Amino acid sequence: MGQKTRPTGFRIGVVEDWRSRWYAPKREFGSLLVEDQKIRRFIKAEYRSAAIERVEIERTRDSVVVLLHTARPGIVIGRKGQEIDRLKGRLEDLTGRRMEVKIVEVNNAYRSATLVAEDIAQQLQKRGSFRRAVKRTLDQVMEAGVHGVKIELSGRLGGAEMSRKEKASRGSIPLSTLRRHVDYGFAVAKTGQGIIGVKVWVDLGDYADEESGDGTHAKAGQTPQKPKRSHKR
Template structure:
């Protein structure tokens, strides 16, 4: 079962949090769900070059909080915050609700499955070799500290007449272990020969290990910000 299930959906509600966090009545649910899709599509279309890994949406009555996880936060914020103000105004016009946008930086883009998939898609659209792109990304993900990575390409690879699949694996991908953080992302590359599908799995280790590492990094950051005391004799 684990081989045929999306890893993030398999873990949602157990160790993964929902991407949209709000409650609504049966009458409003469909409208708000479509609104969430519109927000995500608008952000990905407008700022796809900023390396957006995830868009989280939280709602109150008429207030919407949007958390953008980006590998290049400076591009979205813009000079003196002008770009993020423009994005906020456009989303408010799109939805008719008050928006609050928060930018969360993605520290290591090579460990984000969707960003790896989008990078491969860009290389294929620029007529790059699919084998070279596949091998390069496998090496980069493992060098970034991942425990394992699997990349699967499907379509008219290399301009072949018949579509086929090409797969590359490094390390281990435990698809049925719920305590293991397996990040998953998929996208498509629109080439001259046709559309190529790209799927990426990245094993980032146990969730408990990630939380402890994040806590240690936060403590180290706070310690570095504390002023040093000068001892006078």
């Protein structure tokens, strides 16, 4: 059911919200879609060290609201807000529209599959051992209180002649239900031997538990336990 498709795309419109939220007539839809992609690529390229998880875009008739989900908001905001004003001006020059930039802080980077994948990619680009990077990352992600994590690397691992895939996992990654919040992230490591792809799946628990707050106190790798019934009469 969920083995051959991207988990986030599989859930969008069902339990996940859309990353771009706007309405446009048919003749304008294509150009606005391309503009959204330009905005995302520009922000990702300019702020690689800001640990940006995702960029959400909302459009009104007069302006465009860009929501940056980042684990390092200080880098994007800058001293006395100078950097965010500069970003706003550059986005207005890029699109020709009135822009508004809002920052949403990501509390724990190890609970975000995208940020975990980018972290592994950076370690590989610094010529680190892929086995050591994967093992350390698995430990750190499980310590963040998630239910499971799976990492897949593909390419010329360790400078080998032939490319191959390596998988490692901890806990559970359910693939047959949409009620589980399975976050997915992908990153590319450009090494001297070639490109290595990094895929990460993180099981954050049930959506219902996240809304009620029950899932936050679950132990690493375990589902939240139901309260025991009392036998007192």
